[in-house]
Amino acid sequence: MIKFVDVGKKYPNGFQALEHINLEIKDGEFVAIIGLSGAGKSTLLRTINKMNAATSGQVLVNGKDVNKLEGKELRELRRGIGMIFQSFNLVKRASVYKNVLAGRVAYHSTFKTLFGIFPEEDKIMALEALEKMGILDKAYERADKLSGGQQQRVALARALAQNPQIILADEPVASLDPITTLTVMDDFKRINKEYGITIVANMHHVDLAVKYAERIIGLQAGKLVYDGPSDAIDEAKLIQIYGRSLHADEIHGRVDTPKISDIAGTKVFEKHSEAPKAESKK
Amino acid sequence: MLATKTYTLRSGAKVKQPFNKTYIVALIAILLFVASGWLVLQNKGTLKLNELGTILKQLFTPTQSDAFNIHHTWKDYFSYLLTAEIREALLDTLRMSFVGSVVGSVLCLPFAILCSQNIVKTKWIYVPMRFIINLVRTMPTMVIAVIAVSLIGMGPLAGIIATSIFTFGIMTKMLYECIEALDMGPFEALQSCGANKTQAFFYSIFPQLLPTYIGYFVYNFEINVRTSVVLGYVGAGGLGVIIQANMDGLYTRSRVGAILMLIFVIVVILQAFTRWIRGKLQ
Amino acid sequence: MFKNKEQHQIKKQVTQLNDSMHVSKDVSDKYNQRPKKWIYNMVITVIIIFAVIWTFFSSGITIRNVDFATQFYYLWRGFTHPNTSFLFDWSKGGVPYLTLETVAIAFSGTFLAAVLAIPFGFLTAKNVVGKHISKIGELLLIIIRTFPEIVLALVLIRVVGMGATTGALTIGIHSIGMLAKLYAEAIENMDPGPIEALDAVGANIWQKIKYGIFPQVIPDFLSVALYRFDINVRSATILGMVSAGGLGAPLIFASQSWNWSNMSAVLIAIIIMVIIVDAISSKLRSKLI
Numbered sequence: 001m002i003k004f005v006d007v008g009k010k011y012p013n014g015f016q017a018l019e020h021i022n023l024e025i026k027d028g029e030f031v032a033i034i035g036l037s038g039a040g041k042s043t044l045l046r047t048i049n050k051m052n053a054a055t056s057g058q059v060l061v062n063g064k065d066v067n068k069l070e071g072k073e074l075r076e077l078r079r080g081i082g083m084i085f086q087s088f089n090l091v092k093r094a095s096v097y098k099n100v101l102a103g104r105v106a107y108h109s110t111f112k113t114l115f116g117i118f119p120e121e122d123k124i125m126a127l128e129a130l131e132k133m134g135i136l137d138k139a140y141e142r143a144d145k146l147s148g149g150q151q152q153r154v155a156l157a158r159a160l161a162q163n164p165q166i167i168l169a170d171e172p173v174a175s176l177d178p179i180t181t182l183t184v185m186d187d188f189k190r191i192n193k194e195y196g197i198t199i200v201a202n203m204h205h206v207d208l209a210v211k212y213a214e215r216i217i218g219l220q221a222g223k224l225v226y227d228g229p230s231d232a233i234d235e236a237k238l239i240q241i242y243g244r245s246l247h248a249d250e251i252h253g254r255v256d257t258p259k260i261s262d263i264a265g266t267k268v269f270e271k272h273s274e275a276p277k278a279e280s281k282k
Numbered sequence: 283m284l285a286t287k288t289y290t291l292r293s294g295a296k297v298k299q300p301f302n303k304t305y306i307v308a309l310i311a312i313l314l315f316v317a318s319g320w321l322v323l324q325n326k327g328t329l330k331l332n333e334l335g336t337i338l339k340q341l342f343t344p345t346q347s348d349a350f351n352i353h354h355t356w357k358d359y360f361s362y363l364l365t366a367e368i369r370e371a372l373l374d375t376l377r378m379s380f381v382g383s384v385v386g387s388v389l390c391l392p393f394a395i396l397c398s399q400n401i402v403k404t405k406w407i408y409v410p411m412r413f414i415i416n417l418v419r420t421m422p423t424m425v426i427a428v429i430a431v432s433l434i435g436m437g438p439l440a441g442i443i444a445t446s447i448f449t450f451g452i453m454t455k456m457l458y459e460c461i462e463a464l465d466m467g468p469f470e471a472l473q474s475c476g477a478n479k480t481q482a483f484f485y486s487i488f489p490q491l492l493p494t495y496i497g498y499f500v501y502n503f504e505i506n507v508r509t510s511v512v513l514g515y516v517g518a519g520g521l522g523v524i525i526q527a528n529m530d531g532l533y534t535r536s537r538v539g540a541i542l543m544l545i546f547v548i549v550v551i552l553q554a555f556t557r558w559i560r561g562k563l564q
Numbered sequence: 565m566f567k568n569k570e571q572h573q574i575k576k577q578v579t580q581l582n583d584s585m586h587v588s589k590d591v592s593d594k595y596n597q598r599p600k601k602w603i604y605n606m607v608i609t610v611i612i613i614f615a616v617i618w619t620f621f622s623s624g625i626t627i628r629n630v631d632f633a634t635q636f637y638y639l640w641r642g643f644t645h646p647n648t649s650f651l652f653d654w655s656k657g658g659v660p661y662l663t664l665e666t667v668a669i670a671f672s673g674t675f676l677a678a679v680l681a682i683p684f685g686f687l688t689a690k691n692v693v694g695k696h697i698s699k700i701g702e703l704l705l706i707i708i709r710t711f712p713e714i715v716l717a718l719v720l721i722r723v724v725g726m727g728a729t730t731g732a733l734t735i736g737i738h739s740i741g742m743l744a745k746l747y748a749e750a751i752e753n754m755d756p757g758p759i760e761a762l763d764a765v766g767a768n769i770w771q772k773i774k775y776g777i778f779p780q781v782i783p784d785f786l787s788v789a790l791y792r793f794d795i796n797v798r799s800a801t802i803l804g805m806v807s808a809g810g811l812g813a814p815l816i817f818a819s820q821s822w823n824w825s826n827m828s829a830v831l832i833a834i835i836i837m838v839i840i841v842d843a844i845s846s847k848l849r850s851k852l853i
Contacts, residue, residue: 140599317668424805425834
């Protein structure tokens with residue numbers, strides 16, 4: 001369980017990224033964070049594993065105050081939380097397998113990992129993580145030989161190899177093409193459902209957030225402006241979060257300018273998600 | 283000449299011609315050249331132009347002397363290169379360069395990390411570290427060799443110390459500049475997996491760095507061979523010792539010429555080797 | 565609470581794995597196929613370590629005769645007490661004058677080489693003279709580059725005599741090798757567009773050089789020459805060791821007589837000189853780009 005108690009974040013340059021955030025995310029939830037760029041989505045996500053430390057309030061993960069954790073304790077927290085990045089953050093020259101195995105380093109001593117010594121279980125776990133993501137056959141290929149969607153799946157496998165309770169995803173599909181986006185989002189959904197892993201994802205595309213997540217958190221200028229189930233999102237609420245009507249690029253697969261009434265309400269989203277699916281069948 | 287010119291066009295518009303800095307730069311450079319040339323000419327010996335032909339002939343043709351009854355052939359000239367003396371000296375030269383390159387490039391690793399702004403975020407560490415490295419780099423290999431020789435006596439050990447320190451200085455600088463240009467995404471990802479800084483370095487930075495590192499190593503080995511050839515001149519072992527011993531004798535000068543040809547061949551082979559390795563790494 | 569739960573999870577996973585029934589065949593196949601790169605890495609590492617140890621000891625290095633503690637004590641005492649009267653001796657034999665002389669040797673040598681290398685550079689550039697002549701030029705430049713500076717100085721000393729002039733000439737000749745090579749690269753990487761444009765307006769060869777080639781390559785040439793100046797300042801300190809002027813001579817005298825405080829004075833001068841020259845030249849180079 002992740003709990004935010006009056007969390008604030010002020011950057012050294014004086015920018016107030018988060019203010020008075022109060023939230024509770026239960027185990028096994030799929031939560032999407034939406035909002036304009038610069039609204040503090042990334043910062044919020046990164047306070048959960050202290051990649052960015054909150055400057056006020058408390059972030060509790062399973063009852064532990066993340067901000068108070070340092071050194072070994074912090075690393076133990078982090079190894080139980082997977083993180084996915086927009087640019088995949090794989091070592092491009094290394095093999096897929098090596099990249100996934102790297103997710104296990106925190107479970108072993110520095111000395112052993114320095115020489116690349118891992119127990120057999122770990123190696124099997126890494127391969128199984130790849131199997132779960134359906135890219136076992138690419139295990140010994142160089143990571144940069146893979147397509148974008150496959151690379152993001154390798155990153156997901158690396159997170160799974162950590163054996164995590166929570167996966168944080170920072171704009172996971174922002175650098176993928178529309179069709180790959182849907183398959184990767186399906187993977188997130190599957191991981192969430194099959195393994196009961198909590199997923200917290202920053203989403204640029206509002207329709208995807210509504211389609212895949214159970215719960216939407218809306219941020220505006222560092223403040224929490226919406227927190228509720230994704231099927232309750234409507235036009236008024238989007239305007240509240242975005243402070244304006246949506247731009248075309250904020251809707252997955254749209255290039256024309258949408259009317260606000262197109263976006264709000266689930267029936268429109270269903271229409272959008274059907275089109276790419278039909279393409280992928282070919 | 284220094285004044286800027288203003289042109290009036292027929293339309294009445296005024297165009298100010300910016301003044302050309304090239305001439306100023308050229309003028310300053312020439313003035314500096316005249317000044318430094320004058321200073322240098324204060325300290326000159328007597329010019330003996332006809333000596334040039336003599337000495338080149340002594341160096342690059344077999345020794346001929348009626349007075350001492352020495353009539354060497356080209357075979358004698360080159361067969362000197364096959365003697366044990368040359369073999370030992372050549373081996374010493376290669377040893378000094380190899381051991382120096384290895385020692386220097388191993389030592390430079392921790393220092394390169396400590397100098398990298400993107401890994402060590404503390405200014406109090408990387409600024410003084412860089413200052414130390416810059417101090418080390420001000421010392422030419424030959425000067426270090428002179429100090430080492432008077433400290434521990436003549437022989438290849440002094441040469442090894444000199445090449446090690448030189449390699450250490452230049453490799454640290456090249457490496458930290460390379461580390462700072464690297465993709466830090468994987469490093470961040472590894473930290474989010476709970477890896478400590480050392481683990482994150484060896485699993486994200488090191489694989490990216492390795493080809494560059496090997497390339498730099500080979501390049502430094504090449505430089506070290508070129509310098510160790512003459513290090514013996516100050517007593518640090520290798521071919522330089524023989525050059526120094528034979529340069530002054532009128533009838534042994536041809537040996538120096540033969541050695542110079544040997545050096546030429548070695549450097550050409552080494553260059554080809556370096557180019558081949560660097561090509562393979564890319 | 566969190567830790568326990570996690571450990572529990574790991575335990576579960578591990579027991580699953582030990583029971584080979586749970587590992588799918590695909591995974592176990594893939595596991596067995598994994599590249600055994602560590603063997604290769606291990607072999608390379610062992611070879612390198614062995615080579616270093618062997619080379620070190622085969623060179624007959626003996627360190628038992630050296631009393632390191634005493635030597636380092638003298639070194640330390642000398643370096644912390646530089647000979648200040650030598651360091652601030654403003655006569656021709658003092659450190660300041662010799663430092664200036666060293667810089668002058670480096671500058672005049674580099675200037676000479678920077679000018680002389682221009683024709684060599686053009687005669688080695690493939691897009692100017694064609695592939696075959698360029699090969700001959702390259703060979704000539706390699707010969708110049710490989711001829712060690714010290715040996716070149718030793719040759720020139722017989723011709724020009726001892727002194728700073730020899731040093732400047734040595735640097736001037738030796739630097740042509742590298743400068744001309746880098747000049748040629750700059751010329752080869754030149755954008756042919758402007759020259760074509762000049763062709764189109766009917767310019768002759770000299771006009772093309774003046775208005776098409778020079779504006780493109782001069783900044784590169786200057787940058788390369790400045791870089792070489794950095795190197796040459798260091799070289800100029802060495803040339804004094806063979807009496808070709810500059811700081812090298814007092815350095816080698818001090819070293820031969822174990823006069824650490826004199827050596828310390830020279831080293832201080834070298835460090836300050838190199839740092840200042842590096843700073844100026846990197847500043848100038850950044851302005852060129």
